[in-house]
Amino acid sequence: MKIINDILRKDSAKTFLLLFCFAIISVGVHFYKQDIITTSSTVGKKELPIYCVDTDKKQVALSFDAAWGDEDTIQILDILDKYKVKATFFMTGGWVEAYPDKVKEIAARGHDLGNHSENHKQMSKLSVADQxxxxxxxxxxxxxxxxxEMTLFRPPFGDYNNSLVTTTMTCKYYPIQWSVDSLDWKNYGASSIVKTVLNHKALCNxxxxxxxxxxxxxxxxxEQVLVGLQEQGYEIVPxxxxxxxxxxxMDTAGKQIAD
Structure with a gap:
Protein backbone atom coordinates (compact mmCIF):
# COMPACT_ATOMS: atom_id res chain seq x y z
CA MET A 1 0.00 0.00 0.00
CA LYS A 2 2.93 2.41 0.76
CA ILE A 3 4.34 1.79 -2.74
CA ILE A 4 0.99 2.61 -4.33
CA ASN A 5 0.68 5.81 -2.30
CA ASP A 6 4.18 6.90 -3.38
CA ILE A 7 3.25 6.38 -7.05
CA LEU A 8 0.03 8.29 -6.63
CA ARG A 9 1.91 11.29 -5.18
CA LYS A 10 4.65 11.34 -7.82
CA ASP A 11 2.89 11.13 -11.15
CA SER A 12 -0.74 11.63 -12.13
CA ALA A 13 -0.20 9.76 -15.43
CA LYS A 14 1.08 6.76 -13.55
CA THR A 15 -1.89 7.11 -11.22
CA PHE A 16 -4.33 6.94 -14.10
CA LEU A 17 -2.54 3.92 -15.61
CA LEU A 18 -2.48 2.08 -12.31
CA LEU A 19 -6.17 2.65 -11.64
CA PHE A 20 -7.01 1.61 -15.20
CA CYS A 21 -5.13 -1.67 -14.77
CA PHE A 22 -6.88 -2.37 -11.48
CA ALA A 23 -10.24 -1.77 -13.17
CA ILE A 24 -9.48 -4.18 -16.03
CA ILE A 25 -8.35 -6.90 -13.62
CA SER A 26 -11.46 -6.47 -11.48
CA VAL A 27 -13.79 -6.76 -14.46
CA GLY A 28 -11.95 -9.85 -15.69
CA VAL A 29 -12.20 -11.53 -12.30
CA HIS A 30 -15.91 -10.71 -12.10
CA PHE A 31 -16.71 -12.32 -15.44
CA TYR A 32 -14.46 -15.30 -14.73
CA LYS A 33 -16.28 -15.99 -11.47
CA GLN A 34 -19.63 -15.47 -13.12
CA ASP A 35 -18.75 -18.00 -15.82
CA ILE A 36 -17.81 -20.60 -13.21
CA ILE A 37 -21.04 -20.08 -11.32
CA THR A 38 -23.32 -20.20 -14.35
CA THR A 39 -21.86 -23.41 -15.79
CA SER A 40 -22.53 -25.51 -12.69
CA SER A 41 -25.44 -27.14 -10.89
CA THR A 42 -25.05 -24.91 -7.86
CA VAL A 43 -27.97 -22.83 -6.60
CA GLY A 44 -27.02 -20.99 -3.44
CA LYS A 45 -25.44 -23.67 -1.27
CA LYS A 46 -27.29 -26.53 -2.92
CA GLU A 47 -26.32 -28.77 -5.83
CA LEU A 48 -29.32 -29.61 -8.02
CA PRO A 49 -29.97 -32.34 -10.59
CA ILE A 50 -31.93 -31.58 -13.77
CA TYR A 51 -35.70 -31.78 -13.20
CA CYS A 52 -36.70 -30.13 -16.48
CA VAL A 53 -35.27 -27.89 -19.19
CA ASP A 54 -35.97 -24.30 -20.20
CA THR A 55 -36.73 -24.46 -23.92
CA ASP A 56 -38.89 -22.72 -26.51
CA LYS A 57 -39.25 -26.01 -28.38
CA LYS A 58 -42.46 -27.91 -27.70
CA GLN A 59 -40.57 -30.99 -26.57
CA VAL A 60 -40.81 -33.34 -23.60
CA ALA A 61 -38.75 -36.38 -22.66
CA LEU A 62 -40.16 -39.76 -21.68
CA SER A 63 -38.14 -41.97 -19.33
CA PHE A 64 -38.51 -45.45 -17.86
CA ASP A 65 -36.78 -46.70 -14.71
CA ALA A 66 -35.82 -50.37 -15.05
CA ALA A 67 -35.17 -51.86 -11.64
CA TRP A 68 -37.48 -54.88 -11.60
CA GLY A 69 -39.23 -57.11 -14.13
CA ASP A 70 -38.93 -57.28 -17.91
CA GLU A 71 -42.21 -58.92 -18.95
CA ASP A 72 -43.57 -55.85 -20.73
CA THR A 73 -40.31 -54.40 -22.04
CA ILE A 74 -40.57 -55.65 -25.63
CA GLN A 75 -44.21 -54.55 -25.87
CA ILE A 76 -43.24 -51.12 -24.55
CA LEU A 77 -40.51 -50.92 -27.18
CA ASP A 78 -42.98 -51.97 -29.88
CA ILE A 79 -45.42 -49.23 -28.86
CA LEU A 80 -42.64 -46.65 -28.90
CA ASP A 81 -41.64 -47.84 -32.37
CA LYS A 82 -45.25 -47.58 -33.57
CA TYR A 83 -45.31 -43.89 -32.69
CA LYS A 84 -41.71 -43.27 -33.75
CA VAL A 85 -40.74 -42.20 -30.22
CA LYS A 86 -37.32 -42.55 -28.64
CA ALA A 87 -37.16 -42.65 -24.84
CA THR A 88 -34.61 -43.05 -22.06
CA PHE A 89 -34.25 -46.22 -19.96
CA PHE A 90 -32.50 -45.91 -16.58
CA MET A 91 -31.24 -49.36 -15.57
CA THR A 92 -29.86 -50.80 -12.35
CA GLY A 93 -26.89 -53.15 -12.34
CA GLY A 94 -29.13 -56.00 -11.21
CA TRP A 95 -31.52 -55.41 -14.12
CA VAL A 96 -28.63 -55.28 -16.60
CA GLU A 97 -27.28 -58.59 -15.31
CA ALA A 98 -30.69 -60.26 -15.27
CA TYR A 99 -31.81 -59.08 -18.72
CA PRO A 100 -28.75 -58.44 -20.91
CA ASP A 101 -30.68 -59.21 -24.11
CA LYS A 102 -33.22 -56.51 -23.22
CA VAL A 103 -30.41 -54.00 -22.64
CA LYS A 104 -29.05 -54.78 -26.10
CA GLU A 105 -32.54 -54.54 -27.62
CA ILE A 106 -33.17 -51.12 -26.06
CA ALA A 107 -29.86 -49.90 -27.47
CA ALA A 108 -30.49 -51.49 -30.88
CA ARG A 109 -33.80 -49.64 -31.18
CA GLY A 110 -32.08 -46.31 -30.65
CA HIS A 111 -33.15 -45.38 -27.13
CA ASP A 112 -31.01 -43.71 -24.49
CA LEU A 113 -29.34 -46.04 -22.01
CA GLY A 114 -29.27 -44.44 -18.56
CA ASN A 115 -27.63 -45.37 -15.26
CA HIS A 116 -29.86 -46.06 -12.21
CA SER A 117 -27.06 -47.27 -9.88
CA GLU A 118 -25.78 -50.76 -9.18
CA ASN A 119 -27.94 -51.73 -6.19
CA HIS A 120 -30.76 -49.13 -6.02
CA LYS A 121 -29.61 -47.83 -2.64
CA GLN A 122 -30.40 -44.52 -0.95
CA MET A 123 -27.28 -42.89 -2.29
CA SER A 124 -27.32 -39.75 -0.15
CA LYS A 125 -26.38 -42.06 2.73
CA LEU A 126 -23.27 -43.39 0.99
CA SER A 127 -19.69 -42.15 0.99
CA VAL A 128 -18.24 -40.57 -2.14
CA ALA A 129 -16.30 -43.77 -2.82
CA ASP A 130 -19.44 -45.90 -2.57
CA GLN A 131 -21.45 -43.44 -4.68
CA GLU A 149 -20.69 -44.86 -22.71
CA MET A 150 -23.68 -43.75 -20.63
CA THR A 151 -23.86 -40.11 -19.51
CA LEU A 152 -27.28 -39.87 -17.79
CA PHE A 153 -27.74 -40.86 -14.14
CA ARG A 154 -30.98 -40.98 -12.14
CA PRO A 155 -30.62 -41.60 -8.40
CA PRO A 156 -32.85 -44.33 -6.92
CA PHE A 157 -35.97 -42.95 -5.20
CA GLY A 158 -35.01 -39.50 -6.52
CA ASP A 159 -32.83 -39.27 -3.41
CA TYR A 160 -29.74 -37.04 -3.58
CA ASN A 161 -27.57 -34.58 -1.70
CA ASN A 162 -24.80 -32.17 -2.64
CA SER A 163 -22.24 -34.94 -2.50
CA LEU A 164 -24.12 -37.19 -4.93
CA VAL A 165 -24.68 -34.45 -7.52
CA THR A 166 -20.98 -33.57 -7.38
CA THR A 167 -19.96 -37.24 -7.59
CA THR A 168 -22.28 -37.77 -10.54
CA MET A 169 -20.72 -34.91 -12.48
CA THR A 170 -17.20 -36.05 -11.53
CA CYS A 171 -18.09 -39.40 -13.13
CA LYS A 172 -18.94 -37.43 -16.32
CA TYR A 173 -22.68 -37.92 -15.92
CA TYR A 174 -25.60 -35.51 -15.97
CA PRO A 175 -27.78 -35.99 -12.84
CA ILE A 176 -31.40 -36.40 -13.97
CA GLN A 177 -34.64 -36.20 -11.98
CA TRP A 178 -38.15 -35.66 -13.37
CA SER A 179 -40.87 -33.01 -13.29
CA VAL A 180 -43.86 -35.19 -14.23
CA ASP A 181 -44.38 -38.39 -12.20
CA SER A 182 -46.86 -40.75 -13.88
CA LEU A 183 -47.38 -42.52 -10.53
CA ASP A 184 -47.52 -45.78 -12.48
CA TRP A 185 -45.66 -47.44 -9.61
CA LYS A 186 -48.75 -46.98 -7.39
CA ASN A 187 -50.74 -49.40 -9.60
CA TYR A 188 -53.89 -47.26 -9.71
CA GLY A 189 -54.69 -48.45 -13.22
CA ALA A 190 -54.01 -47.38 -16.81
CA SER A 191 -56.57 -44.58 -16.92
CA SER A 192 -55.07 -43.03 -13.79
CA ILE A 193 -51.62 -42.99 -15.41
CA VAL A 194 -52.98 -41.35 -18.56
CA LYS A 195 -54.86 -38.65 -16.63
CA THR A 196 -51.91 -38.00 -14.30
CA VAL A 197 -49.48 -37.38 -17.14
CA LEU A 198 -51.70 -35.50 -19.58
CA ASN A 199 -53.21 -33.20 -16.93
CA HIS A 200 -50.09 -32.70 -14.84
CA LYS A 201 -49.47 -29.12 -13.75
CA ALA A 202 -45.78 -29.42 -14.67
CA LEU A 203 -46.42 -30.75 -18.19
CA CYS A 204 -44.90 -28.05 -20.40
CA ASN A 205 -41.96 -27.48 -22.76
CA GLU A 223 -50.20 -45.74 -26.14
CA GLN A 224 -52.79 -43.30 -24.76
CA VAL A 225 -50.05 -41.24 -23.14
CA LEU A 226 -48.12 -40.98 -26.40
CA VAL A 227 -51.20 -40.08 -28.41
CA GLY A 228 -52.28 -37.52 -25.82
CA LEU A 229 -48.90 -35.84 -25.73
CA GLN A 230 -48.70 -35.69 -29.51
CA GLU A 231 -52.25 -34.31 -29.72
CA GLN A 232 -51.15 -31.54 -27.36
CA GLY A 233 -48.42 -30.75 -29.88
CA TYR A 234 -45.45 -32.19 -28.03
CA GLU A 235 -42.53 -33.87 -29.72
CA ILE A 236 -41.31 -36.69 -27.47
CA VAL A 237 -37.52 -36.94 -27.41
CA PRO A 238 -34.91 -38.83 -25.37
CA MET A 250 -30.03 -24.17 -12.68
CA ASP A 251 -32.87 -22.23 -11.12
CA THR A 252 -34.21 -23.00 -7.66
CA ALA A 253 -36.78 -25.46 -9.05
CA GLY A 254 -34.16 -27.54 -10.84
CA LYS A 255 -34.87 -26.16 -14.30
CA GLN A 256 -31.82 -26.25 -16.56
CA ILE A 257 -31.25 -22.93 -18.33
CA ALA A 258 -28.71 -22.18 -21.08
CA ASP A 259 -26.15 -19.44 -20.41
Missing part, protein backbone atom coordinates in the same frame (compact mmCIF):
# COMPACT_ATOMS: atom_id res chain seq x y z
CA UNK A 132 -18.79 -43.64 -7.36
CA UNK A 133 -18.78 -47.43 -7.23
CA UNK A 134 -22.60 -47.55 -7.54
CA UNK A 135 -22.43 -45.43 -10.68
CA UNK A 136 -19.38 -46.87 -12.37
CA UNK A 137 -20.17 -50.58 -11.89
CA UNK A 138 -23.28 -50.22 -14.04
CA UNK A 139 -21.39 -48.02 -16.47
CA UNK A 140 -18.84 -50.75 -17.13
CA UNK A 141 -21.47 -53.49 -17.42
CA UNK A 142 -23.43 -51.57 -20.04
CA UNK A 143 -20.29 -50.55 -21.89
CA UNK A 144 -19.18 -54.18 -22.07
CA UNK A 145 -22.60 -55.32 -23.31
CA UNK A 146 -23.32 -52.57 -25.83
CA UNK A 147 -20.26 -50.38 -26.26
CA UNK A 148 -22.32 -47.41 -25.04
CA UNK A 206 -38.89 -29.23 -21.37
CA UNK A 207 -40.70 -31.56 -18.98
CA UNK A 208 -39.17 -34.93 -18.07
CA UNK A 209 -41.75 -37.69 -17.53
CA UNK A 210 -41.13 -40.62 -15.20
CA UNK A 211 -42.51 -44.10 -15.87
CA UNK A 212 -41.41 -47.66 -14.99
CA UNK A 213 -41.16 -50.50 -17.48
CA UNK A 214 -41.93 -53.00 -14.71
CA UNK A 215 -45.05 -51.31 -13.32
CA UNK A 216 -48.28 -53.27 -13.71
CA UNK A 217 -50.27 -50.87 -15.91
CA UNK A 218 -47.56 -48.92 -17.75
CA UNK A 219 -47.81 -50.93 -20.96
CA UNK A 220 -51.58 -50.53 -21.04
CA UNK A 221 -51.38 -46.76 -20.54
CA UNK A 222 -48.43 -46.00 -22.78
CA UNK A 239 -33.38 -36.95 -22.45
CA UNK A 240 -30.01 -36.75 -24.18
CA UNK A 241 -31.66 -34.67 -26.90
CA UNK A 242 -33.64 -32.48 -24.48
CA UNK A 243 -30.99 -31.37 -22.01
CA UNK A 244 -28.36 -28.66 -22.45
CA UNK A 245 -24.97 -30.35 -22.54
CA UNK A 246 -22.65 -27.37 -22.35
CA UNK A 247 -22.85 -24.04 -20.52
CA UNK A 248 -25.92 -23.86 -18.32
CA UNK A 249 -27.15 -23.00 -14.86
Missing amino acids: TSEIMKVHEKVKTLTGV GAIILMHNGAKYTKDAL ISQLIITEKYH
Whole structure:
Protein backbone atom coordinates (compact mmCIF):
# COMPACT_ATOMS: atom_id res chain seq x y z
CA MET A 1 0.00 0.00 0.00
CA LYS A 2 2.93 2.41 0.76
CA ILE A 3 4.34 1.79 -2.74
CA ILE A 4 0.99 2.61 -4.33
CA ASN A 5 0.68 5.81 -2.30
CA ASP A 6 4.18 6.90 -3.38
CA ILE A 7 3.25 6.38 -7.05
CA LEU A 8 0.03 8.29 -6.63
CA ARG A 9 1.91 11.29 -5.18
CA LYS A 10 4.65 11.34 -7.82
CA ASP A 11 2.89 11.13 -11.15
CA SER A 12 -0.74 11.63 -12.13
CA ALA A 13 -0.20 9.76 -15.43
CA LYS A 14 1.08 6.76 -13.55
CA THR A 15 -1.89 7.11 -11.22
CA PHE A 16 -4.33 6.94 -14.10
CA LEU A 17 -2.54 3.92 -15.61
CA LEU A 18 -2.48 2.08 -12.31
CA LEU A 19 -6.17 2.65 -11.64
CA PHE A 20 -7.01 1.61 -15.20
CA CYS A 21 -5.13 -1.67 -14.77
CA PHE A 22 -6.88 -2.37 -11.48
CA ALA A 23 -10.24 -1.77 -13.17
CA ILE A 24 -9.48 -4.18 -16.03
CA ILE A 25 -8.35 -6.90 -13.62
CA SER A 26 -11.46 -6.47 -11.48
CA VAL A 27 -13.79 -6.76 -14.46
CA GLY A 28 -11.95 -9.85 -15.69
CA VAL A 29 -12.20 -11.53 -12.30
CA HIS A 30 -15.91 -10.71 -12.10
CA PHE A 31 -16.71 -12.32 -15.44
CA TYR A 32 -14.46 -15.30 -14.73
CA LYS A 33 -16.28 -15.99 -11.47
CA GLN A 34 -19.63 -15.47 -13.12
CA ASP A 35 -18.75 -18.00 -15.82
CA ILE A 36 -17.81 -20.60 -13.21
CA ILE A 37 -21.04 -20.08 -11.32
CA THR A 38 -23.32 -20.20 -14.35
CA THR A 39 -21.86 -23.41 -15.79
CA SER A 40 -22.53 -25.51 -12.69
CA SER A 41 -25.44 -27.14 -10.89
CA THR A 42 -25.05 -24.91 -7.86
CA VAL A 43 -27.97 -22.83 -6.60
CA GLY A 44 -27.02 -20.99 -3.44
CA LYS A 45 -25.44 -23.67 -1.27
CA LYS A 46 -27.29 -26.53 -2.92
CA GLU A 47 -26.32 -28.77 -5.83
CA LEU A 48 -29.32 -29.61 -8.02
CA PRO A 49 -29.97 -32.34 -10.59
CA ILE A 50 -31.93 -31.58 -13.77
CA TYR A 51 -35.70 -31.78 -13.20
CA CYS A 52 -36.70 -30.13 -16.48
CA VAL A 53 -35.27 -27.89 -19.19
CA ASP A 54 -35.97 -24.30 -20.20
CA THR A 55 -36.73 -24.46 -23.92
CA ASP A 56 -38.89 -22.72 -26.51
CA LYS A 57 -39.25 -26.01 -28.38
CA LYS A 58 -42.46 -27.91 -27.70
CA GLN A 59 -40.57 -30.99 -26.57
CA VAL A 60 -40.81 -33.34 -23.60
CA ALA A 61 -38.75 -36.38 -22.66
CA LEU A 62 -40.16 -39.76 -21.68
CA SER A 63 -38.14 -41.97 -19.33
CA PHE A 64 -38.51 -45.45 -17.86
CA ASP A 65 -36.78 -46.70 -14.71
CA ALA A 66 -35.82 -50.37 -15.05
CA ALA A 67 -35.17 -51.86 -11.64
CA TRP A 68 -37.48 -54.88 -11.60
CA GLY A 69 -39.23 -57.11 -14.13
CA ASP A 70 -38.93 -57.28 -17.91
CA GLU A 71 -42.21 -58.92 -18.95
CA ASP A 72 -43.57 -55.85 -20.73
CA THR A 73 -40.31 -54.40 -22.04
CA ILE A 74 -40.57 -55.65 -25.63
CA GLN A 75 -44.21 -54.55 -25.87
CA ILE A 76 -43.24 -51.12 -24.55
CA LEU A 77 -40.51 -50.92 -27.18
CA ASP A 78 -42.98 -51.97 -29.88
CA ILE A 79 -45.42 -49.23 -28.86
CA LEU A 80 -42.64 -46.65 -28.90
CA ASP A 81 -41.64 -47.84 -32.37
CA LYS A 82 -45.25 -47.58 -33.57
CA TYR A 83 -45.31 -43.89 -32.69
CA LYS A 84 -41.71 -43.27 -33.75
CA VAL A 85 -40.74 -42.20 -30.22
CA LYS A 86 -37.32 -42.55 -28.64
CA ALA A 87 -37.16 -42.65 -24.84
CA THR A 88 -34.61 -43.05 -22.06
CA PHE A 89 -34.25 -46.22 -19.96
CA PHE A 90 -32.50 -45.91 -16.58
CA MET A 91 -31.24 -49.36 -15.57
CA THR A 92 -29.86 -50.80 -12.35
CA GLY A 93 -26.89 -53.15 -12.34
CA GLY A 94 -29.13 -56.00 -11.21
CA TRP A 95 -31.52 -55.41 -14.12
CA VAL A 96 -28.63 -55.28 -16.60
CA GLU A 97 -27.28 -58.59 -15.31
CA ALA A 98 -30.69 -60.26 -15.27
CA TYR A 99 -31.81 -59.08 -18.72
CA PRO A 100 -28.75 -58.44 -20.91
CA ASP A 101 -30.68 -59.21 -24.11
CA LYS A 102 -33.22 -56.51 -23.22
CA VAL A 103 -30.41 -54.00 -22.64
CA LYS A 104 -29.05 -54.78 -26.10
CA GLU A 105 -32.54 -54.54 -27.62
CA ILE A 106 -33.17 -51.12 -26.06
CA ALA A 107 -29.86 -49.90 -27.47
CA ALA A 108 -30.49 -51.49 -30.88
CA ARG A 109 -33.80 -49.64 -31.18
CA GLY A 110 -32.08 -46.31 -30.65
CA HIS A 111 -33.15 -45.38 -27.13
CA ASP A 112 -31.01 -43.71 -24.49
CA LEU A 113 -29.34 -46.04 -22.01
CA GLY A 114 -29.27 -44.44 -18.56
CA ASN A 115 -27.63 -45.37 -15.26
CA HIS A 116 -29.86 -46.06 -12.21
CA SER A 117 -27.06 -47.27 -9.88
CA GLU A 118 -25.78 -50.76 -9.18
CA ASN A 119 -27.94 -51.73 -6.19
CA HIS A 120 -30.76 -49.13 -6.02
CA LYS A 121 -29.61 -47.83 -2.64
CA GLN A 122 -30.40 -44.52 -0.95
CA MET A 123 -27.28 -42.89 -2.29
CA SER A 124 -27.32 -39.75 -0.15
CA LYS A 125 -26.38 -42.06 2.73
CA LEU A 126 -23.27 -43.39 0.99
CA SER A 127 -19.69 -42.15 0.99
CA VAL A 128 -18.24 -40.57 -2.14
CA ALA A 129 -16.30 -43.77 -2.82
CA ASP A 130 -19.44 -45.90 -2.57
CA GLN A 131 -21.45 -43.44 -4.68
CA THR A 132 -18.79 -43.64 -7.36
CA SER A 133 -18.78 -47.43 -7.23
CA GLU A 134 -22.60 -47.55 -7.54
CA ILE A 135 -22.43 -45.43 -10.68
CA MET A 136 -19.38 -46.87 -12.37
CA LYS A 137 -20.17 -50.58 -11.89
CA VAL A 138 -23.28 -50.22 -14.04
CA HIS A 139 -21.39 -48.02 -16.47
CA GLU A 140 -18.84 -50.75 -17.13
CA LYS A 141 -21.47 -53.49 -17.42
CA VAL A 142 -23.43 -51.57 -20.04
CA LYS A 143 -20.29 -50.55 -21.89
CA THR A 144 -19.18 -54.18 -22.07
CA LEU A 145 -22.60 -55.32 -23.31
CA THR A 146 -23.32 -52.57 -25.83
CA GLY A 147 -20.26 -50.38 -26.26
CA VAL A 148 -22.32 -47.41 -25.04
CA GLU A 149 -20.69 -44.86 -22.71
CA MET A 150 -23.68 -43.75 -20.63
CA THR A 151 -23.86 -40.11 -19.51
CA LEU A 152 -27.28 -39.87 -17.79
CA PHE A 153 -27.74 -40.86 -14.14
CA ARG A 154 -30.98 -40.98 -12.14
CA PRO A 155 -30.62 -41.60 -8.40
CA PRO A 156 -32.85 -44.33 -6.92
CA PHE A 157 -35.97 -42.95 -5.20
CA GLY A 158 -35.01 -39.50 -6.52
CA ASP A 159 -32.83 -39.27 -3.41
CA TYR A 160 -29.74 -37.04 -3.58
CA ASN A 161 -27.57 -34.58 -1.70
CA ASN A 162 -24.80 -32.17 -2.64
CA SER A 163 -22.24 -34.94 -2.50
CA LEU A 164 -24.12 -37.19 -4.93
CA VAL A 165 -24.68 -34.45 -7.52
CA THR A 166 -20.98 -33.57 -7.38
CA THR A 167 -19.96 -37.24 -7.59
CA THR A 168 -22.28 -37.77 -10.54
CA MET A 169 -20.72 -34.91 -12.48
CA THR A 170 -17.20 -36.05 -11.53
CA CYS A 171 -18.09 -39.40 -13.13
CA LYS A 172 -18.94 -37.43 -16.32
CA TYR A 173 -22.68 -37.92 -15.92
CA TYR A 174 -25.60 -35.51 -15.97
CA PRO A 175 -27.78 -35.99 -12.84
CA ILE A 176 -31.40 -36.40 -13.97
CA GLN A 177 -34.64 -36.20 -11.98
CA TRP A 178 -38.15 -35.66 -13.37
CA SER A 179 -40.87 -33.01 -13.29
CA VAL A 180 -43.86 -35.19 -14.23
CA ASP A 181 -44.38 -38.39 -12.20
CA SER A 182 -46.86 -40.75 -13.88
CA LEU A 183 -47.38 -42.52 -10.53
CA ASP A 184 -47.52 -45.78 -12.48
CA TRP A 185 -45.66 -47.44 -9.61
CA LYS A 186 -48.75 -46.98 -7.39
CA ASN A 187 -50.74 -49.40 -9.60
CA TYR A 188 -53.89 -47.26 -9.71
CA GLY A 189 -54.69 -48.45 -13.22
CA ALA A 190 -54.01 -47.38 -16.81
CA SER A 191 -56.57 -44.58 -16.92
CA SER A 192 -55.07 -43.03 -13.79
CA ILE A 193 -51.62 -42.99 -15.41
CA VAL A 194 -52.98 -41.35 -18.56
CA LYS A 195 -54.86 -38.65 -16.63
CA THR A 196 -51.91 -38.00 -14.30
CA VAL A 197 -49.48 -37.38 -17.14
CA LEU A 198 -51.70 -35.50 -19.58
CA ASN A 199 -53.21 -33.20 -16.93
CA HIS A 200 -50.09 -32.70 -14.84
CA LYS A 201 -49.47 -29.12 -13.75
CA ALA A 202 -45.78 -29.42 -14.67
CA LEU A 203 -46.42 -30.75 -18.19
CA CYS A 204 -44.90 -28.05 -20.40
CA ASN A 205 -41.96 -27.48 -22.76
CA GLY A 206 -38.89 -29.23 -21.37
CA ALA A 207 -40.70 -31.56 -18.98
CA ILE A 208 -39.17 -34.93 -18.07
CA ILE A 209 -41.75 -37.69 -17.53
CA LEU A 210 -41.13 -40.62 -15.20
CA MET A 211 -42.51 -44.10 -15.87
CA HIS A 212 -41.41 -47.66 -14.99
CA ASN A 213 -41.16 -50.50 -17.48
CA GLY A 214 -41.93 -53.00 -14.71
CA ALA A 215 -45.05 -51.31 -13.32
CA LYS A 216 -48.28 -53.27 -13.71
CA TYR A 217 -50.27 -50.87 -15.91
CA THR A 218 -47.56 -48.92 -17.75
CA LYS A 219 -47.81 -50.93 -20.96
CA ASP A 220 -51.58 -50.53 -21.04
CA ALA A 221 -51.38 -46.76 -20.54
CA LEU A 222 -48.43 -46.00 -22.78
CA GLU A 223 -50.20 -45.74 -26.14
CA GLN A 224 -52.79 -43.30 -24.76
CA VAL A 225 -50.05 -41.24 -23.14
CA LEU A 226 -48.12 -40.98 -26.40
CA VAL A 227 -51.20 -40.08 -28.41
CA GLY A 228 -52.28 -37.52 -25.82
CA LEU A 229 -48.90 -35.84 -25.73
CA GLN A 230 -48.70 -35.69 -29.51
CA GLU A 231 -52.25 -34.31 -29.72
CA GLN A 232 -51.15 -31.54 -27.36
CA GLY A 233 -48.42 -30.75 -29.88
CA TYR A 234 -45.45 -32.19 -28.03
CA GLU A 235 -42.53 -33.87 -29.72
CA ILE A 236 -41.31 -36.69 -27.47
CA VAL A 237 -37.52 -36.94 -27.41
CA PRO A 238 -34.91 -38.83 -25.37
CA ILE A 239 -33.38 -36.95 -22.45
CA SER A 240 -30.01 -36.75 -24.18
CA GLN A 241 -31.66 -34.67 -26.90
CA LEU A 242 -33.64 -32.48 -24.48
CA ILE A 243 -30.99 -31.37 -22.01
CA ILE A 244 -28.36 -28.66 -22.45
CA THR A 245 -24.97 -30.35 -22.54
CA GLU A 246 -22.65 -27.37 -22.35
CA LYS A 247 -22.85 -24.04 -20.52
CA TYR A 248 -25.92 -23.86 -18.32
CA HIS A 249 -27.15 -23.00 -14.86
CA MET A 250 -30.03 -24.17 -12.68
CA ASP A 251 -32.87 -22.23 -11.12
CA THR A 252 -34.21 -23.00 -7.66
CA ALA A 253 -36.78 -25.46 -9.05
CA GLY A 254 -34.16 -27.54 -10.84
CA LYS A 255 -34.87 -26.16 -14.30
CA GLN A 256 -31.82 -26.25 -16.56
CA ILE A 257 -31.25 -22.93 -18.33
CA ALA A 258 -28.71 -22.18 -21.08
CA ASP A 259 -26.15 -19.44 -20.41
